[in-house]
Amino acid sequence: MNSIDWVIGARGLLGSAVVRRLEAGSGTVFDGPRIRWATEDAEDDLRHGVRDLASLASGSRWRIFWCAGVGVTGSSQESLETEVRRFKTFLNALAALPVAFRNEGTLFVASSAGALFAGSIGAPFNETTPVHPLGAYGDAKLAIERASEQFSGETGIRCLVGRIANLYGPGQSLSKPQGLISHLCRSHVRRIPLSVYVPLDTLRDYIFVDDCASLIVDACDRLVSEPEGTYMLKLLASGRSVSVGALLGEFRRVVGRRPEIMMGSSPVASLQSRDLRMRSVVWPDLDHRATTNLSDGIARTLQGICRSSFDPA
Numbered sequence: 001m002n003s004i005d006w007v008i009g010a011r012g013l014l015g016s017a018v019v020r021r022l023e024a025g026s027g028t029v030f031d032g033p034r035i036r037w038a039t040e041d042a043e044d045d046l047r048h049g050v051r052d053l054a055s056l057a058s059g060s061r062w063r064i065f066w067c068a069g070v071g072v073t074g075s076s077q078e079s080l081e082t083e084v085r086r087f088k089t090f091l092n093a094l095a096a097l098p099v100a101f102r103n104e105g106t107l108f109v110a111s112s113a114g115a116l117f118a119g120s121i122g123a124p125f126n127e128t129t130p131v132h133p134l135g136a137y138g139d140a141k142l143a144i145e146r147a148s149e150q151f152s153g154e155t156g157i158r159c160l161v162g163r164i165a166n167l168y169g170p171g172q173s174l175s176k177p178q179g180l181i182s183h184l185c186r187s188h189v190r191r192i193p194l195s196v197y198v199p200l201d202t203l204r205d206y207i208f209v210d211d212c213a214s215l216i217v218d219a220c221d222r223l224v225s226e227p228e229g230t231y232m233l234k235l236l237a238s239g240r241s242v243s244v245g246a247l248l249g250e251f252r253r254v255v256g257r258r259p260e261i262m263m264g265s266s267p268v269a270s271l272q273s274r275d276l277r278m279r280s281v282v283w284p285d286l287d288h289r290a291t292t293n294l295s296d297g298i299a300r301t302l303q304g305i306c307r308s309s310f311d312p313a
Contacts, residue, residue: 002026002027002028002060002061003027003028003060003061003062003063003106004027004028004030004053004056004057004060004061004062004063005022005027005028005029005030005062005063005064005065006029006030006032006049006053006062006063006064006065007019007022007029007064007065007067008032008035008046008049008064008065008066008067008068008090009066009067009068009069009110010067012067012068012173013167013169013171013172013173013209014067014110014164014167014209014212014213015065015067015068016171017169017171017209017210017212017213018065018067018213018216018217020210020213021210021213021214021216021217022217025217027063030052030053030056030057032049032052032053033045033048033049033052035049035068037068037070042086043085043086043089043090046086046089046090046093047089047090047093050090050093050094050097051093054097054101057101057104058101059104060104061104061105061106061224062101062104062105062106063105063106063107063108063220064094064105064106064107064108065108065110065216065220066087066090066107066108066109066110067110068087068110069083069110070083070176071083071137071140075136075137076136077136080136080137080139080140081140083140083144084140084143084144084147087144087147088147091147091148091151094107094151094155094157095151095154095155099156102155102156102157103156103157103228105157105158106157106158106159106160106220106223106224107148107151107152107157107158107159107160108159108160108161108162108216108219108220109144109145109148109159109160109161109162110162110164111141111144111145111161111162111163111164112137112138112141112163112164113125113163113164113165113205113235113236113237113276113278114165114166114204114272114273114276115133115135115137115138115141116131116132116133116138116141116142116145116163117129117131117132117273117276117278118132118133118134118135118138118272118273119132119133119134119273120132120273123203123273123275123276123277123278124241124277124278124279125235125276125277125278125279126235126278126279126280126281126282127163127233127234127235127280127281127282128281134272145161145233148161148231149161149231152229152230152231153229153231155229156228156229157228157229158223158224158226158228158229158230158231158232159230159231159232160216160219160220160223160232160233160234161231161232161233161234162215162216162219162234162235162236163233163234163235163236164207164212164236164237165204165205165206165207165235165236165237165238165276165278166179166180166204166205166206166207166276167179167207167209167212168180168181168182168206168207168208168209168297168301169208169209169210169297169300169301169304170209170300170301170303170304170305170307171209171304172209172301174186174305180196180204180244180247181206181247181251181297181298181301182301182305184247184248184251184259184298185298185301185302185305186305187259187260187261188251188255188257188259188302189302189305189306191260192260193260193261193262194259194260194261194262195261195262195263195264196244196261196262196263196264197264197265198244198272198274199244199274200243200244200245200248201243201244201245201274202243202244202272202274202275203241203242203243203274203275203276203277204241204242204243204244204247204276205237205238205239205240205241205242205276205277205278206238206240206242206247206294206297207236207237207238207291208238208291208292208297208300210292211238211289211291211292212236214289215236215286215287215289216236218286219232219234219283219286222283222286232282232283233282234280234282234283235278235279235280235282236280237278237279237280238291239278239279239280239287240294241276241277241278242294247294248261250294250295250298251298253295254295254298254299254302255298255302
């Protein structure tokens with residue numbers, strides 16, 4: 001499908017994978033302004049990007065993929081409130097554009113399944129499961145989802161919110177306290193122990209980043225045929241759950257030696273569910289595809305870290 005696509009957060013783990021997937025297709029990837037997330041200029045940058053996209057895509061189909069956000073479980077209330085405010089600023093800029101432009105558009109918004117289902121019961125979870133965030137991170141994701149739904153209804157822009165399971169792959173930020181597989185790989189390269197703060201029987205659904213990006217783009221392709229103002233919510237997961245203990249065993253099989261871990265404790269552990277099995281019931285046929293198995297995903301993540309320029313000392 002021909003469209004002009006803008007990926008916000010294109011330098012991050014998910015955003016860069018979405019860009020790769022789009023560049024392999026027939027659309028045009030809009031090289032928007034660099035968003036100065038660490039400064040107060042970020043909101044102006046977002047507004048400028050919206051205006052530039054509107055000028056470029058006049059009369060054409062367009063899609064925006066919101067893959068931004070640096071918040072994690074344990075982030076400060078203030079930083080999370082800033083993320084929500086910036087997202088709403090972006091929505092307001094889109095809403096101010098002419099109706100003819102809005103009618104040609106589709107918006108994807110990345111959300112977090114783990115944050116929204118942290119206190120939910122009755123796994124495996126699906127799109128109809130009541131959410132129960134346990135901390136400020138989950139509250140922020142829920143606020144973004146609700147703003148997206150309201151925005152879609154008011155503007156007519158089709159919107160897909162993707163609640164993403166445990167995303168992993170080469171290029172994941174190692175400065176964030178998230179991403180067990182990536183941190184296991186770094187621990188292996190550096191030969192230093194890694195602290196694990198959840199029980200070994202904790203269940204997680206790990207989805208490789210390129211698989212997730214393909215699923216996102218395919219779902220947005222389908223969303224175009226839905227009526228204006230359609231708001232969709234879909235889980236983006238592998239559909240296969242693995243305990244932390246089993247993950248450690250698979251990691252040992254891939255790298256050839258036992259991972260060095262230390263069981264520890266952390267206040268944020270209480271904000272995470274023990275059982276995060278998931279099964280999407282929205283457009284489930286999109287989930288029936290060849291995906292990266294866990295051992296290959298671990299190997300590719302490790303190769304990426306070995307190729308990266310971080311200082312292993």
